[in-house]
Amino acid sequence: MERHIVVLLEHSHGRPNPVTYELVSCAYLLSKLHPAKVVAVGLGTGAETAARVLSGRTGLDVQVVAPDGLDPSDSRHSVELLSSLLPQLAPTCVCIAHTALGLDLAPPLSVRLQASCITAVQDVSEEDGKVLFSRSVQGGRFTSLVTSNTGTTVVTVQPGRFAPPEHRPEEPGRVELRMAEAGPGPSRRIGLKSTAASHAALEQADVIVSAGRGIGGPENLHLIRRLAACFPRSAVGGSRLVCDMGWLGHDAQVGLTGATVAPKLYFACGISGAPQHLAGMSRSGFVVAVNTDAGAPIFSAANVGVVEDILTFIPAFVSAQKKAGE
Amino acid sequence: MRILTCVKQVPESAAAVRLDENTGRAVMAPSSGFRMNRFDEFAVEAALRIKETRPDTLVDVLSVGPRGWTKVIRRALGMGADRGIHVLAEPDEPPCPFVRAAWIAACVRDRPYDLILTGAMAEDDMHAQVGPLLAELLSMPCAAWVVALDPSPQNEKARTVQVEREVGPGMREVLELDLPAVLTVQMGINRPRYPSLSHMMRAHRRELETIQASNLAPVEPRQVQVRAARPVRTRDGLVLQGSLEEKAARLVETLRSRALME
Numbered sequence: 001m002e003r004h005i006v007v008l009l010e011h012s013h014g015r016p017n018p019v020t021y022e023l024v025s026c027a028y029l030l031s032k033l034h035p036a037k038v039v040a041v042g043l044g045t046g047a048e049t050a051a052r053v054l055s056g057r058t059g060l061d062v063q064v065v066a067p068d069g070l071d072p073s074d075s076r077h078s079v080e081l082l083s084s085l086l087p088q089l090a091p092t093c094v095c096i097a098h099t100a101l102g103l104d105l106a107p108p109l110s111v112r113l114q115a116s117c118i119t120a121v122q123d124v125s126e127e128d129g130k131v132l133f134s135r136s137v138q139g140g141r142f143t144s145l146v147t148s149n150t151g152t153t154v155v156t157v158q159p160g161r162f163a164p165p166e167h168r169p170e171e172p173g174r175v176e177l178r179m180a181e182a183g184p185g186p187s188r189r190i191g192l193k194s195t196a197a198s199h200a201a202l203e204q205a206d207v208i209v210s211a212g213r214g215i216g217g218p219e220n221l222h223l224i225r226r227l228a229a230c231f232p233r234s235a236v237g238g239s240r241l242v243c244d245m246g247w248l249g250h251d252a253q254v255g256l257t258g259a260t261v262a263p264k265l266y267f268a269c270g271i272s273g274a275p276q277h278l279a280g281m282s283r284s285g286f287v288v289a290v291n292t293d294a295g296a297p298i299f300s301a302a303n304v305g306v307v308e309d310i311l312t313f314i315p316a317f318v319s320a321q322k323k324a325g326e
Numbered sequence: 327m328r329i330l331t332c333v334k335q336v337p338e339s340a341a342a343v344r345l346d347e348n349t350g351r352a353v354m355a356p357s358s359g360f361r362m363n364r365f366d367e368f369a370v371e372a373a374l375r376i377k378e379t380r381p382d383t384l385v386d387v388l389s390v391g392p393r394g395w396t397k398v399i400r401r402a403l404g405m406g407a408d409r410g411i412h413v414l415a416e417p418d419e420p421p422c423p424f425v426r427a428a429w430i431a432a433c434v435r436d437r438p439y440d441l442i443l444t445g446a447m448a449e450d451d452m453h454a455q456v457g458p459l460l461a462e463l464l465s466m467p468c469a470a471w472v473v474a475l476d477p478s479p480q481n482e483k484a485r486t487v488q489v490e491r492e493v494g495p496g497m498r499e500v501l502e503l504d505l506p507a508v509l510t511v512q513m514g515i516n517r518p519r520y521p522s523l524s525h526m527m528r529a530h531r532r533e534l535e536t537i538q539a540s541n542l543a544p545v546e547p548r549q550v551q552v553r554a555a556r557p558v559r560t561r562d563g564l565v566l567q568g569s570l571e572e573k574a575a576r577l578v579e580t581l582r583s584r585a586l587m588e
Contacts, residue, residue: 073493100493104470107423107458116424116548119453123558132552137451138340142352142554144451149548187467187507190488191500199495207586231587244514250496257492265586275452286586287561288577294565295341300557304580305565306573316574321587324578 001090002037005030008082008096008105009042009062011050011072016057019097019157021164024058026124026157027095028165033126036092039063043081044072051175059169067182074189075104077182083112085178091152098156098279100257106154115152120275122161136275140297158275159256160282198251199259205235207265210254210281211247212239214270214291215310218247223314224269230321231265239277255280269310273298290314327383329373330434331407332444332456333366335391335398340449350553362398365445369511371518372475373443374406384408388433390426392416396534403529404521410532415539419551420451427459428545433537435464439506441487446471446510457510468508469501473515 005027010017020040027038040062042051051062065081082105086094094109096102098120110117122143123134130147133155137144202208209228211221221236228234238248240255254261256276266284270291271277278301281287289302292309299305306313337343342358345351362370370387377383387402388411389395399410413429415421421429434442442461447454454470461468474490485505490498492512503509521529566573581587 074499100471100491103454104458104468107455108462108468110424110548111459111462116422117455117459118549119455127552134558135452136557137554138337138343138352139449139452140557141340141343142345143557144352144554145552146549147552149546149550185467187469187501187503189499190502192493193490193498193500195496195498241513253495258495260495265581282560286581286584288581293341297557299563299565300559301561302563303561304577305563306577307565308570308573312570313574316570317577320571320574320578324575324582325588 003092004089005036005038006086006089006091006094007038007040007060008094008102009040009047009050009054010097010099010101011042011046014046014049014053016050016054017097018164019099019159020054021058022159022162023095023097023157024060025162025165026121027093029124029162030093030095030131033124033131034092039089041065041082041085043078044070044074046072048175048177052172055173055175057168058165059171059173061173062175063178064175065178065180067180070182071189073101075101076185076187076189078105079108079112080185081180081182082109084180086113094152094154096154096156098158102156106156110154113152113154114150115154116148116150117154118146118148119156120158121155122158122275139272139274140278141295158279159260160279195250201235202237202252202254202259202261205233205261205263207231207234207267208237208254208261208263208281208284209234209267209269210237210239210271211242211269212271212277213241214272214293216270220311221247223310226318227267227269227314230318237261239271268298268302269314271298272296273301327376327380327440328438329376329383329385330437330439330442331366331370331373331385331387331402332430332442332460333370333387333389333398333402334363334445334448335360335389335395336363336448336450345554345556350555352554360395360397362401363445363448363450365447365449365511365513366398367445367518368513368515369443369445370402370405370407371516372511373441374519375516376441377406386411386439388413388430390415390421390429390539399534400526400529401521403532404526405519406522406525410534412534412536413539414536422547422549423453423455423459424548425545427456427463429539429542430456430460431463432542441505442466442508444508444510446512457508461508464506464508466506466508467503468510469503470510471512472509473498473512475509475511475515
């Protein structure tokens with residue numbers, strides 16, 4: 001049976017989510033290491049429309065399974081549908097986005113496929129004939145390089161680590177519709193809530209100054225605001241921890257479960273740099289990290305690093321800016 | 327109600343873990359200690375709050391680890407859990423998520439738990455898999471990264487649980503799951519209590535149930551770590567040198583030269 005590398009199309013409102021293109025790049029990279037045809041699979045309402053966009057942009061063939069009323073963001077039935085469809089593709093690897101939905105699907109799917117499951121993959125490479133998957137451990141302080149022991153590997157791919165493919169195909173791929181039933185299961189979505197956290201301010205800012213637990217306490221936020229005030233069109237952001245502790249509202253949260261931002265300039269103050277935070281700001285133009293811990297992983301993800309306490313550094317920076325302006 | 331919480335013992339601080347460049351392993355500094363994975367603390371607290379609203383609830387706590395790694399079980403008992411189970415495993419490498427989940431499933435398959443609670447992710451290896459894998463192996467529904475869990479029983483006979491979980495920035499889904507079910511919890515769902523002195527004293531005297539992993543059906547690891555390494559730099563990471571004032575001036579200069587600042 002011909003083997004395939006399968007990309008799970010993550011979509012909403014009839015369009016592929018941007019992370020899907022990153023999955024395609026990851027799949028292409030895997031295919032270079034161990035050749036197999038890359039195809040995509042999409043599930044649920046809107047999948048056919050999104051599939052046509054994806055196949056137009058990438059040239060990939062896409063199989064769509066869209067039983068009536070299956071909300072694409074509802075993971076309940078997706079595992080069932082994928083478990084019956086995927087074995088027909090004899091996948092070497094199934095690439096899923098590292099999102100809440102992806103993390104719901106990947107582990108149980110791997111059990112059904114007798115596959116390994118490797119989450120939060122940031123890079124792939126090859127060594128001694130085996131594919132090596134890179135993932136962060138210990139809060140981002142180290143990278144763990146792992147290999148799979150099984151014929152099929154299900155991976156969740158960290159957003160922001162693979163660039164979307166540049167190559168534009170001459171022709172779109174084929175979109176094929178498959179029928180399937182989705183029966184009731186032991187869990188049901190009974191509602192969707194918007195938490196009314198609007199990230200508009202963060203998304204429109206040219207400069208973001210973000211605070212992590214390392215700033216010490218909410219009483220030091222005035223320094224964060226002072227630094228933000230040095231720049232026009234700026235906003236204050238925060239790590240998940242700082243928002244959970246109530247130092248800032250959740251509308252300020254930057255990260256995997258918060259806003260994804262790409263300002264021209266990003267200050268990470270007292271932020272350790274765990275991958276969940278990096279996923280939200282890795283596309284920033286220029287990153288400055290200020291942290292008292294010289295070993296913090298943020299320094300590997302910053303353009304410029306300053307090993308100082310913000311309590312003394314921010315006032316020094318503000319003075320220096322004033323002086324330079326004279 | 328019978329609840330199982332699964333907890334993991336992790337290094338006290340990530341900063342205490344060093345990379346041994348020769349072996350490619352991340353090793354603990356000898357003087358460092360261990361603590362309970364923070365996500366699991368929230369899970370234990372969630373179980374205890376259910377126990378407070380439903381008096382005939384029993385909360386068991388289980389941890390997989392080598393001999394002597396029982397500190398976190400005792401802590402959970404000290405917080406108020408009823409019984410501790412230690413799955414004793416002394417492999418050369420920390421077990422992969424599938425092996426952990428398979429061992430736990432083997433231990434609990436014949437026990438009548440209504441709810442299994444665990445943290446959404448371990449702070450050390452960050453796989454975020456054991457909960458969902460365990461649910462699949464036990465044929466139970468699972469809700470992962472739960473941010474709200476209603477402990478008060480709407481209906482004593484209800485065989486469902488209602489939870490909220492994040493499905494995207496600013497979006498939460500409300501789920502109803504048939505029991506028995508597995509829930510993995512996100513941090514911030516509650517405020518974990520400190521163990522009380524009286525509970526801790528009882529916890530130290532409590533006999534733990536020990537299950538040898540070697541007596542369970544053998545499970546093949548599905549992934550293997552080849553080595554640990556320093557994170558790949560995604561940017562230059564130029565660390566400024568000099569005095570505080572010199573660094574501040576240098577940063578201003580850098581930003582101005584890139585037209586990032588007036």
